[in-house]
Amino acid sequence: MVLRLDEVSVSVETPDGDLTLLHPTTLTLSERRIALIGGNGSGKSTFARLLNGLVEPTTGRVTVDELDTVDDGAAVRRAVGFVFTDPGAQLVMPTCLEDVALSLRRSVKDRARRRREALDVLESIGLADKADVSVHALSGGQKQMLALAGVLATRPKVVVADEPTTLLDLRNTRAVADRLFSLTQQLVLVTHDLELVARCDRVLVIDDARVTFDGAPADAVAHYRASVDGAPSGPSA
Numbered sequence: 001m002v003l004r005l006d007e008v009s010v011s012v013e014t015p016d017g018d019l020t021l022l023h024p025t026t027l028t029l030s031e032r033r034i035a036l037i038g039g040n041g042s043g044k045s046t047f048a049r050l051l052n053g054l055v056e057p058t059t060g061r062v063t064v065d066e067l068d069t070v071d072d073g074a075a076v077r078r079a080v081g082f083v084f085t086d087p088g089a090q091l092v093m094p095t096c097l098e099d100v101a102l103s104l105r106r107s108v109k110d111r112a113r114r115r116r117e118a119l120d121v122l123e124s125i126g127l128a129d130k131a132d133v134s135v136h137a138l139s140g141g142q143k144q145m146l147a148l149a150g151v152l153a154t155r156p157k158v159v160v161a162d163e164p165t166t167l168l169d170l171r172n173t174r175a176v177a178d179r180l181f182s183l184t185q186q187l188v189l190v191t192h193d194l195e196l197v198a199r200c201d202r203v204l205v206i207d208d209a210r211v212t213f214d215g216a217p218a219d220a221v222a223h224y225r226a227s228v229d230g231a232p233s234g235p236s237a
């Protein structure tokens, strides 16, 4: 898929005046695995959310294979699945089976078939035995796997994942990352995990609402480290 930002900026009104979340940006993303890195509050989530229309550009256009994220919002959301940091944002049904089945409600109208397909999805992520268990009874890693499975069940062409391993321990980080990197779909990954960054084809460094570097993982990480080393210590505003 070709993800294109054409002179895209994002700003919001705040009590203190307009706040720019992304300065005008033009670029085309077609690589299989793309990482977005940068400090807290730099604008990574804003950028990621633009790609499936969760955030709309204030100026310019975002397109996904020619589909406009504003004008063709429903089609874009079918094509671009979004995985949140906190799976709680995504798991809305009482049981695991019902949650995956909810993702299938548009594509599979027959209830019995939907249930079978949802069970297949649970099987594929090793959670078949949890089908009738409450989503709240799952561990953090299991919840993130279930949220990812719910997204994959809709067969998106692109998966955008916003810090999907941030809340996970090392074992679950590896499990979720291995699943993400085994996808045949295009992957756009927001992460602070430099091991995952190294597995990507292209990396954008975002700093203060701008893409400040765009290139190969090693170069991007070097740029990011240099920007941190050169900055005053302590959390940025």
Ligand SMILES: Nc1ncnc2c1ncn2[C@@H]1O[C@H](COP(=O)(O)OP(=O)(O)OP(=O)(O)O)[C@@H](O)[C@H]1O
Residues within 6 Å of the ligand: 012, 014, 019, 021, 038, 039, 040, 041, 042, 043, 044, 045, 046, 047, 237
């Ligand atoms: N709707 C909004 N209204 C006001 N401020 C916002 C809004 N959305 C984001 N921001 C602010 O814009 C900045 C960029 O936010 P964003 O979530 O894109 O950053 P991020 O790089 O993903 O950060 P983190 O790594 O901490 O998740 C932050 O300072 C955030 O508080």
